[in-house]
Amino acid sequence: MQDTRTPMADAPPSLEDLLVAVGRDQDRLAFGALFGHFAPRLKTYLRRLGCDSGAAEEIVQEVMLLVWRRAETYDPVQASASTWMFTIARNKRVDSLRREQRPEIDPNDPALTPDPVEAADHRVEVRESNARLRAALKELPPEQAELLRMAYFEDKPHSLISAEHGIPLGTVKSRLRLAMDRLRRALHEDV
Numbered sequence: 001m002q003d004t005r006t007p008m009a010d011a012p013p014s015l016e017d018l019l020v021a022v023g024r025d026q027d028r029l030a031f032g033a034l035f036g037h038f039a040p041r042l043k044t045y046l047r048r049l050g051c052d053s054g055a056a057e058e059i060v061q062e063v064m065l066l067v068w069r070r071a072e073t074y075d076p077v078q079a080s081a082s083t084w085m086f087t088i089a090r091n092k093r094v095d096s097l098r099r100e101q102r103p104e105i106d107p108n109d110p111a112l113t114p115d116p117v118e119a120a121d122h123r124v125e126v127r128e129s130n131a132r133l134r135a136a137l138k139e140l141p142p143e144q145a146e147l148l149r150m151a152y153f154e155d156k157p158h159s160l161i162s163a164e165h166g167i168p169l170g171t172v173k174s175r176l177r178l179a180m181d182r183l184r185r186a187l188h189e190d191v
Helices: 015-025 028-048 053-073 081-101 120-139 142-153 158-165 169-190
Strands: none
Touching: 015 028, 015 053, 015 081, 028 053, 028 081, 053 081, 120 142, 120 169, 142 158, 142 169, 158 169
């Protein structure tokens, strides 16, 4: 009697065949064989990419879950089973890096809350107030107006103003105090 079996009939299925079986038939044994073969290799690969052991195991679980769910999309003509699975692993690693680098959003962050829209009447009030201030500044004696400009608009210290104008520090302070009093009176009279 002659043996009609071919030598290939006894060969274990290839990784591609296992993956096709998972996609076509949801074959749990084929998936178990794929898991047993690829899980340690994927973990080693992910460790080489810089994952710690825990993160690598997590990504391997995600990859294998995706393989189970998406095996029907595998095309052996396009790529080998190894290439397909390692590509999935690499993409999952990139996704995890993006998640790590993306900061959590703080709902209390003031930068996330839009600035309130300024009411029209408030804008008019500010504009009028600025006009009154400019008019009051024009009424000051020139030396007082100059000292105010330097102290409050240029934010210069009194000692520097004193040195630049060659006048005593006490005189600078007195002139600023007089100028502020005149401004206060002028602005309160307009109200």
